[in-house]
Amino acid sequence: xxxxxxxxxxxxxxxxSLLSGCATQAKYDYAEFRxxxxxxxxxxxPVNSSPDVNATYSMLSQxxxxxxxxxxxxxxxxxxxxxxxQNGLTAPTDIQQVPLAKLRExxxxxxxxYVNVRQYGTTYAVIVSETRVTAEAKLVDLRTGKTLWxxxxxxxxxxxxxxxxxxxxxxxxxxxxxxIADSLSNRGHAIAGIxxxxxxxxxxxxxxxxxxxxxxxxxxxxxxx
Amino acid sequence: xxxxxKVRLCVVAAISMSALAGCVTRQQPLYYWGGYQTEVxxxxxxxxxxxxxxxxxxxxxxxxxxxxxxxxxxxxAHLAMLYGKTGRSDRLVENLEAExxxxxxxxxxMDFLLKKFAR
Numbered sequence: 001x002x003x004x005x006x007x008x009x010x011x012x013x014x015x016x017s018l019l020s021g022c023a024t025q026a027k028y029d030y031a032e033f034r035x036x037x038x039x040x041x042x043x044x045x046p047v048n049s050s051p052d053v054n055a056t057y058s059m060l061s062q063x064x065x066x067x068x069x070x071x072x073x074x075x076x077x078x079x080x081x082x083x084x085x086q087n088g089l090t091a092p093t094d095i096q097q098v099p100l101a102k103l104r105e106x107x108x109x110x111x112x113x114y115v116n117v118r119q120y121g122t123t124y125a126v127i128v129s130e131t132r133v134t135a136e137a138k139l140v141d142l143r144t145g146k147t148l149w150x151x152x153x154x155x156x157x158x159x160x161x162x163x164x165x166x167x168x169x170x171x172x173x174x175x176x177x178x179x180i181a182d183s184l185s186n187r188g189h190a191i192a193g194i195x196x197x198x199x200x201x202x203x204x205x206x207x208x209x210x211x212x213x214x215x216x217x218x219x220x221x222x223x224x225x
Numbered sequence: 226x227x228x229x230x231k232v233r234l235c236v237v238a239a240i241s242m243s244a245l246a247g248c249v250t251r252q253q254p255l256y257y258w259g260g261y262q263t264e265v266x267x268x269x270x271x272x273x274x275x276x277x278x279x280x281x282x283x284x285x286x287x288x289x290x291x292x293x294x295x296x297x298x299x300x301x302a303h304l305a306m307l308y309g310k311t312g313r314s315d316r317l318v319e320n321l322e323a324e325x326x327x328x329x330x331x332x333x334x335m336d337f338l339l340k341k342f343a344r
Contacts, residue, residue: 039330040330040331054270057266057269057270058266060269061262061265061266061269062262062266064262064265064297064298064299065258065262065297068255068256068297068298069254069255069256071255072298073298073328073330073331074298074299075298075299075331075334076298076299076302076303076306076324076331076334077265077299078265078268078269078299078302078303078306079299079302079303079305079306079334079338080334081269082306083338106333106334106337107333107334107337108330108331108332108333108334108337109330109334110330189266213255214255215252
């Protein structure tokens with residue numbers, strides 16, 4: 001009897017937390033973002049906190065699409081990386097320490113994006129192995145030093161297998177994963193692409209705002225047609 | 226995996242992608258991406274040499290042109306760097322200038338590079 005009560009309580013709590021998760025998600029405060037309105041973004045090589053050495057460049061190579069399609073000019077990631085290398089900076093942790101004024105002087109970007117890859121890779125288990133990529137990002141104004149936006153996102157190869165918010169994205173994940181199921185080494189990269197999209201595309205809850213090159217620029221809060 | 230299952234998976238992927246695009250964006254992407262991102266990843270991993278990438282990207286550029294679509298940010302600058310690596314500095318300069326023309330936001334960095342590489 002006691003067990004049943006506990007289980008019921010657990011379910012109720014779970015339901016409440018799920019419900020509140022959907023209904024009253026805290027709104028991000030965009031005051032600084034709206035005041036700054038950056039047009040160009042410098043994506044710095046992501047710091048990798050995962051054990052997989054591929055994480056940094058896998059994420060970096062897929063960061064341009066969501067930001068550019070959201071209306072920003074994204075500084076060419078390969079030349080930016082090359083410029084740091086030629087100045088003896090190869091470690092993302094060192095690059096992310098470069099003073100903002102210096103970044104502004106060389107790259108001329110309005111804002112810099114600092115990404116940290118928390119999780120990247122496949123966990124092998126007896127029945128299902130899972131590939132998961134989790135990343136967080138911070139957008140900093142290079143003119144004022146103010147933080148304009150912060151966020152995090154995750155994607156997993158298993159999300160299409162259950163009903164926890166999978167939907168069409170889940171279907172897509174499953175399709176992408178199935179397609180490349182025979183090359184496990186690429187799974188991380190495919191999942192990183194979805195994580196990057198969720199993290200950096202505008203028009204998502206608490207995501208970045210649209211940039212000047214998007215037809216949605218300055219139209220946030222207006223219902224989409 | 227048989228080729229038939231592969232084909233089926235591709236069809237599923239294509240359908241779900243178009244469904245996704247249909248509900249999220251409702252409009253054509255701003256840029257023609259083609260295989261650009263794959264080239265960039267291949268470049269970072271050292272999978273592909275500059276000459277091989279130039280061939281692939283010039284083909285992408287023609288595709289974009291034929292479809293009347295814009296090249297994405299960084300495309301022409303990346304191509305410029307590849308030309309630089311193969312010693313063709315005229316094409317390097319030309320492509321950096323093309324990036325600056327298409328995206329005036331790149332002017333500071335493009336000028337920095339032009340000063341550095343083009344004497």
